[in-house]
Amino acid sequence: MTERGGDGSNRSRSYTLSEFESKKLLARHGVPMPQDRLAGDLEEAVAAAAEIGGSVALKLCGARIAHKTERGLVRLGLEGADAVRVAAAELLAAATDDDGEVSLIVAPMVRGHRELIAGLNRDPHFGMTIMVGLGGIFAEALGDVSIRLVPIDRVDAEDMIDELANQAILGPFRGEPPVDRAALVDILLGLSRAGAEEPRLVSADINPLIVTEGVPVAVDALVELEGTP
Amino acid sequence: MNSAASFLTDDHFLALFEPQGIVVAGASTHPGKFGFVALHNILASGYEGELFPLNRDGGEVLGRKAFTDIEDVPGGAADLVFVCTPASTNVALLRAAAAKGIKAAFIASAGYGEAGPEGQLAQAELVEVAAELGMLVVGPNGQGVVSTPAKMCAQIVAPYPPRGRIAVVSQSGNFVSSFQNYAIASGIGISRAVSCGNAAQVGVVDFLEFFANDPQTDVALAYVEGVGDGRSFYQRLRAVCERMPVVLVKGGVTPGGARAAASHTGSLATDDRVFDGMCRQAGAIRAETIEEAYEAAATFATQPLPQGPRVVIVSTAGGWGVVTADAIGRTNLELLPLPEDLRAELDRMLPPRWSRNNPIDLAGGETKDTIPEVLATAARHPQVDAVIFLGMGIQGNVAKMEREGPFYPDYGLDRIVAYHERQERRYTSTAAELADGLGKPILTATELAVTSPDNAAVRGVAESGKYCYPSSNRAVIALEHLWYYARWRARRGL
Structure with a gap:
């Protein structure tokens, strides 16, 4: 949650959407988006990676998560079910209470x-x-x-x-x-x-x-x- | 600011710019007072409508009988009141003026929005009363309004510019003067010029909309610091740009400049990248400096729009062509590789040492008719969209030295001086005729425009109705503005 309106006269609240929701909103208006999948647990992540095929990226996703890269919440170039399962477990374990509800984005590696x-x-x-x-x-x-x-x-x-x-x-x-x-x-x-x-x-x-x-x-x-x- | 009162029509702006008669309120007998200067300037510029100086003591001002009361002015005789009276008296004055059929007021008086909370109240009252009376009110705290078709210089400052096709509107009165000074120096004149002052009722974009309708105007030139409602400014600016080129200079783009603008016009700083994008989207031509802005406007006023970016340089000296080619290389213009048929044609006209490429450098191989012929041949080629001509001024410079030297007119100097000067005028008139005839911009540049304004070439350019650029770099920048606007139009099917 952030406070906006630098001039002080027109302060209004705003909030950010998760990466997945952000992409969904933009896609709704016709912004071309890659075929990301949302996974709730390790097995869903593995299944999503298999559907996408080839190398994938895994990211921890939540409305309150910003600065994913700085926090090490992104894993790139994962190939095979084992690699996906290990990375997914690490990312879910890295979530803190402040992050609220989290899930995993499985995305084709770009x-x-x-x-x-x-x-x-x-x-x-x-x-x-x-x-x-x-x-x-x-x-x-x-x-x-x-x-x-x-x-x-x-x-x-x-x-x-x-x-x-x-x-x-x-x-x-x-x-x-x-x-x-x-x-x-x-x-x-x-x-x-x-x-x-x-x-x-x-x-x-x-x-x-x-x-x-x-x-x-x-x-x-x-x-x-x-x-x- | 910039909130067009919805009742205003072109008739109101015509009352301002082409009044049948003018009441000058506060026409003082003291030559140091604004009211005196305004009346003086209106008379000095040859205004032919009726004039009604108003002075509470009566008597005479500049040989004119002064009226003590606006009630004595015949109804319907004046359309404009030029106001130099104290702020406290102006609401009553406006009411009386409206009763006389006056539709427009220019308020030079200070003591309004710039003068603290009380002044702000007075300014708000002014706007309210003007709306009630259905009157156009320009200012307050403005320097004046100029309209050359009406021979009217209703300003508390100088100068009075030559007549032309550029219309000026400014949030700073002194830049109106600056643009008019450039007009005098170059001969590329002004149609209308107005300073918005505090822009209580009407601002820059209101005037731009009138200029787009004005048959006396071909290009608008504006200085702005703040834009008020940015979205509305953009939409209205764009609608104007679809009909007429608009050249803008924005003040207050750096942090230091923005602080200065805040204290000058109370304008809030805008993100300059956003402002720049807004201008590009609207099709407005943004200039970085006052002189670049004037030159761009003078170019729009005197040259046709190019159909494309391909430029040919015609030069009589190698170095000139080289630096001009560099200048083109820094823009979106293109230095056209010389087409084979044009090269062959020029080969027949020139001795073998010419550059055989673009820049076309004649390399001193010219005889009497070479320059006009090369210029015409290059300009006529279908792949050439514009020409920059640098082959002038040398002969005029020699002529000047010979004419002013100790031997003139003996030893044949009178004949050769006359020849050189005649040649210069041939070059410049050929350039102008080709531009107008072919519908292609042909820009001429020499530093003599500044260093020796009486040079035959410089005078020749002015006499041909064109602008003489003080350097080829500046000609290139002006041409780039033209191409930018032409391209903006073409890409939108305009």
Whole structure:
């Protein structure tokens, strides 16, 4: 639970959704999302991993869990039932009382050299805004983002991508094809719809969008809503 | 701020910008007072409508009989009241003015929102009374309003700019003057100019909407610090940009600047990345500086929009072309690789040492008709969207030195000086005719625009109705603004 409204005059409560619920909300508005599964225990996790097939990622999921990576609540590149079972047991054991109700996200493993970010944020002057930018560890230092007011149309979304300063990152990169701009546009249009149609939405972050074989995939998402759960 | 009173129509703005008659309230006999200066400037600019100086002591101001009471002004004779009287008297003045059929007031008087809680109450009352009277009220605490089609300089400051197609609106009165100063220096003139002052009833975007309807205006130029209701500002700005280019300078974008803006206009700091994105989405052209803003507006006012980003540089000196190519490389414009047919055509016109690529560097191989012919050939090529022409000023500079030297007019100097100056004018008029005839921007640049404004080339550009850029870098930035706007329109089917 966080307090918003820096000017003090318009403080309102807000809360965040779990990663799974965040992705579900965004997917409802047409943001393409990977086929994540929610598992309540070890055996469900193993079954989900088998359905997905190949290498998977496991993450502890709960409405009150933020900073998963910093807390070591993410396991990547798991292959086979044993690896999944061990990782699932460790993650569930790592949950604290403060985390409240938790479950496990089993997600297809997404690999790529490039990370992007996209999101929504309610601006005090201009209302809901949408952002796309370069992600990864240098994202903040580079500050290479472009912003528009919600709603945007396809041309606006294309303009946003064209406007990023480091276009080379979007081209062919270390043996990978160029970023699929149409796929990125679809993500932005879905986000814009979410921003326009969810009156309680305060912010949304898709971070990272990992570019795998040219396609940006929403690996993590966090949605913040006004009010109380 | 920026809350358009819904009853306002273009008629109200026409009463402000093209009044049949003006009442100047507080027309003082003291030449140091604003009321005196306003009347002086209205007379000095050649305003041809009726003028009614109002002064409670009567007598004469600047040779004009002063009225002691607005009741003595004939009904229907004036559309505008220019107010320099103390704030406490202005509500009564507005009521009397409305009774005389006056539809618009410009309030230069201070003592309102900028002057503490009491002033804020007075300002709120002003807005309320204006709504009740159905009147447009500009200001208070504004510097004035200029309208060149009406030969009207109703300002408490100078200057009065030449007539042109740029309309200015500013949240800072002094930037109205700055833009007008640039207009005088360059000859690219102004249609309307207004300072919003405290923007009690109408603000920047209200004026932009009028400018979009105004047949005297081709481009709007605005200085803003705050936007009030940002969402509404965006929507209205975008609607204006669909009809007319709008060049914006935003003050208060850094923390230090934002603090200064807060104390100047009470504007709340905006996230500059959001503001920038909003401008791009709306199609507004954002300039970083006042001079860049004026140059962009002057370019929109005098050049056609490019159909694409492909630029050709025509130069008579190698280095000029090189730095201009670099400047283009830093923008979204493209340095067009010279098409083979154009290269072949130029080969027939030029000695072999020319650059044979873009930049087209004539390398000193020109004779009398070379420059106009090369310029025309390059500009006409279908793959060329715009031209930057750097081949001027040298001959005019030589002519100036010879004309001012100890031997003129002997030894044939009179003939060669006249030849050089004639040639410069040929170059500049050719550039202007090609731009207008082909519908392609052709920008001319030389530092002589600043260092030697009486140079024949610089004067030639002004006489041709175009803007002479003080450097090729600045021409490139102006051209990029044009292409940005053209592209914004094209991508939206406008």
